[in-house]
Amino acid sequence: MTEIRTPRLLLRRWHDDDLAPMADIDADPRVMRWIDDGSVGELAGCTGLSVPEFLPQVLPAVAISWRFGPQFWGQGYASEAAHATLEFALQDRGLDRVISISQVGDDASENIMRKLGMEWESETAHPVHGRPLRVHAIDLTEFQA
Template identity: 35%
Template structure:
């Protein structure tokens, strides 16, 4: 499955994506608010999990590729949450982009295409997103997408160490009705 936007292609993973994904994941600025993927093996496992998620659920994180040059820019997409929390079951949207792709609206453009797929093709009732409180950039993307901050649903991520600054997460939600009536 491939999704095209004005500037981007969102597509499934290929073997040649493994090295650029690993290089992106080695950038401490890219990974500042994300759980570490410190080895090639960890990066490959992350990609393999995305491929499996697509096979089992029909969606996952796509590769984000520059439409004009074919350059690897990162990953974005939808993901079924596999941990227990008051807001689960749920589908989240997320993104991680190479530093060279920052500040150009690429995260917003790719995420908007992912939201359209989630609501229009998967018929989801709601899509959520969450981020560490200090991750102002991702929260800004969430607001640009029309997502609504839900402070009552902030949570401690059960898969993050208790003493990590990434443990606490702030919640944003986008119900189908807000997507249908909001700007695209």
């Protein structure tokens, strides 16, 4: 099982007992608004890689995304986890390119994308909900670990 450690976080595969704490995070409207000295061992949220099949115009692509409980906002956890996951994708898994998708207006997520070195690539709309989306991307040659 692959684990990624940062100075403050442990990124690991999903466990069955993560369901209840993640449900609490997902139930908070502040978290879901933008979604269709360290943690004390509780689940802070999730960060991961996926294929954004809901948006065919960006395929083939692998996207990085994150979602954290509001008690963890503003502390750099999302940036830290996203950077470690991006490094894993580009250096350990051999991907040449990674994208990230946000709703227009989700300035916090776009700030993280900029911190990762991602550049704005395109603007589109969610095919079901019609919400405006922005796609950011980074190539392996642009990534700085």
